[in-house]
Amino acid sequence: MAQNYKDELSGVETTGHEWDGLRELNNPLPKWWLYLFYVCIAWAMVYYVFYPAWPLGKTYTKGILGYSQREELDTKLAEAKAGQAKYLTAIAAKSVDEIQKDKDLLGFAMAGGRSYFNENCAACHGAGGQGAKGFPTLADDVWLWGGSSADIYKTIQHGIRSDDGDTRGTPNVGMTAFGMDGILNRDQIDQVTDYVLSLNGKTADAGKAAKGKAVYDENCAACHGDAAQGSVAAGVDGVGAPPLKQANWLYGSDKQTLVETVTNGRAGVMPAWSKRLDDATIKSLAVYVHNLGGGK
Ligand code: HEC
Numbered sequence: 349m350a351q352n353y354k355d356e357l358s359g360v361e362t363t364g365h366e367w368d369g370l371r372e373l374n375n376p377l378p379k380w381w382l383y384l385f386y387v388c389i390a391w392a393m394v395y396y397v398f399y400p401a402w403p404l405g406k407t408y409t410k411g412i413l414g415y416s417q418r419e420e421l422d423t424k425l426a427e428a429k430a431g432q433a434k435y436l437t438a439i440a441a442k443s444v445d446e447i448q449k450d451k452d453l454l455g456f457a458m459a460g461g462r463s464y465f466n467e468n469c470a471a472c473h474g475a476g477g478q479g480a481k482g483f484p485t486l487a488d489d490v491w492l493w494g495g496s497s498a499d500i501y502k503t504i505q506h507g508i509r510s511d512d513g514d515t516r517g518t519p520n521v522g523m524t525a526f527g528m529d530g531i532l533n534r535d536q537i538d539q540v541t542d543y544v545l546s547l548n549g550k551t552a553d554a555g556k557a558a559k560g561k562a563v564y565d566e567n568c569a570a571c572h573g574d575a576a577q578g579s580v581a582a583g584v585d586g587v588g589a590p591p592l593k594q595a596n597w598l599y600g601s602d603k604q605t606l607v608e609t610v611t612n613g614r615a616g617v618m619p620a621w622s623k624r625l626d627d628a629t630i631k632s633l634a635v636y637v638h639n640l641g642g643g644k
């Protein structure tokens with residue numbers, strides 16, 4: 349063991365530690381560092397007294413200020429809720445139309461509606477309501493079940509062919525499966541689909557289409573209307589048969605899809621939301637969807 353002794357060059361005492369001839373000088377700590385260290389200790393003492401500090405098993409020393417980040421968060425959340433409550437109560441009390449006329453409420457409902465839509469509707473209708481095969485586009489101004497804000501509100505509340513007592517359309521009744529049920533044979537289906545093509549100005553066999561008109565009048569007009577205008581257009585919900593002379597097809601207007609529709613039938617179901625979402629949420633959704641579609 350080396351002895352403590354003064355280093356000849358610097359005149360400073362060594363600590364006595366030595367490694368292969370290298371000795372550690374026992375320089376005092378710089379004053380500024382030492383004072384800062386004392387200040388830190390003093391600050392910590394003050395902190396212990398005023399703020400939560402020491403863990404005590406399940407609890408902790410609270411400090412005389414009683415400060416808590418959890419409480420601060422709770423207070424902020426409560427404030428935010430109270431701020432929203434004002435809007436939510438107003439939304440619940442007003443019609444969808446009235447909400448749209450109130451600038452503040454409209455902004456609030458649109459913001460909420462957008463996030464509720466992404467949560468609940470986008471899976472079927474696509475983000476932004478662009479739609480998909482069998483799921484109507486909500487971002488245009490073509491509506492089968494009505495595009496007024498009151499209509500949209502009703503559709504969202506009660507659904508379409510849903511299990512809700514006030515559903516739009518008739519539960520379980522959609523488009524008849526003419527092929528599967530043996531009501532029409534292949535030729536008749538070929539003819540009637542050519543007739544639908546001809547109605548829409550698409551290439552079709554004129555002879556078949558003429559025969560198809562007879563098939564249409566007998567089998568389809570009851571639901572789709574004499575002029576293929578659809579059942580809802582007349583203001584009657586009925587079974588909700590869409591117009592067949594149109595540009596916004598739910599399933600598709602190419603020959604193959606038409607044959608598939610007439611052969612196998614279709615019965616799209618839109619769920620009812622009135623038992624799953626509260627009224628203010630449904631109204632916000634109606635406002636959002638109404639504005640997506642350009643707001644008829
Ligand atoms: C499980 C899939 C599904 C979900 C989820 C869904 N929808 Fe629908 N929705 C449909 C189908 C299918 C139709 C078309 C029914 C028909 O006419 O054949 C439809 C139709 C609609 C219509 C009527 C469109 C028209 O042309 O009149 C509106 C409005 C609508 N949905 C809004 C919503 C909103 C808002 C939500 C979310 C709260 C939602 N939908 C969630 C399947 C769904």
Ligand code: HEC
Nearest residue numbers: 522523567568571587588589597598599600609614615616
């Ligand atoms: C009992 C009433 C009823 C009868 C009869 C009926 N349809 Fe339909 N049809 C519907 C309903 C309801 C729908 C909508 C189904 C849906 O939205 O899922 C529909 C949908 C369609 C579609 C799909 C439209 C689209 O947007 O993709 C076509 C095509 C169609 N029907 C053709 C016919 C033809 C052709 C006949 C006669 C052979 C016929 N329908 C008879 C009720 C009927």
